[in-house]
Amino acid sequence: LAGVAQAAGVQFRLGCHITALHQAGGAIDHVEITNEAGGYERVRGDAYVLALGAFSPLLAQPLGLRLPIYPAKGYSVTLPVRDAAAAYQVSLTDDEYKLVFSRYTSAQGDRLRIAGTAELNGYERALNAVRCEAIVRRVEQLFPGAGDASQAQFWSGLRPATPSNVPLIGKTRYGNLFLNTGHGTLGWTHACGSGKSIARIVSGLEPELDFAFCGLPRPAAAPRPAVIGV
Structure with missing residues (x-):
């Protein structure tokens, strides 16, 4: 691209x-x-x-x-696949724990990546060990033996959340x-x-979708705006 x-x-x-x-x-x-x-x-x-x-x-x-x-900090954990037969094959969502599971192959081999949680702590990106360990425990509960927890890699990022x-x-x-x-x-x-x-x-054109940019209902008689004024 x-x-x-x-x-x-x-x-x-x-x-x-x-x-x-x-x-x-x-x-x-x-x-x-x-x-x-x-x-x-x-x-x-x-x-x-x-x-x-x-x-x-x-x-x-x-x-x-x-x-x-507002920056909503999320975590991700990457694990090498230890037992391919025990690992998931497609992307999954754990709605109870708000985690997303994905599988990918890199130059280092097969990997499991699990991302989720939301921590409201400003722009601080320091890793919270408790949260990291909780994600690893959940992976072991759902897919015991699938990943090598001893080689877990942790990362955090800031999601740009709106109300x-x-x-x-x-x-x-x-x-x-x-x-x-x-x-x-x-x-x-x-x-x-x-x-x-x-x-x-x-380019001065109207987008193909009728955006309600602020998440607010638009009066039926009002023209379709192409932009949001801030």
Whole structure:
């Protein structure tokens, strides 16, 4: 996918950190970044899409935009498959414990990955050993002997959660700044549809889906808006 994008003219800037969005005259003038060499740089464009997940509010707040997004920390555990016959073969959801089980093959061999839980602790990503061990215990309960718990690898990430679990997709009060963020636990699930829709909005077109961006009912007589104003 990256290769196709590059062939179409997309430039990827890896190893950079966005430090600020600067506005002038009611529009975004440039994005301030630290580049690969560690120096500051100004990046300019015709339009800007804010798609930084849980970190989106931090960049939007200095512009006077208050995004209702909170970082909900989730955990994942990756285990080498020890007994393939005892392991699950397809993706599963444990609704009682709010865990999702997936199976994949990497250069290191067959792996089990289990993700879930929600910890509200700001932007802190430190691993809580109690939560990690609880996930491993649940795997052993459901699939005893399937994975090698002695080689468990733990990771945490921040989900961009909104109160309604509806993402923020559309236009802001700044004419050239758009939002594609707040997808909560469904970032990969909504990625293609969100990307196509925000592309149409940036291009001045109405998205194919009738978004109720804030999760609120729309009056029947009202026209179908293509964007959300923030």
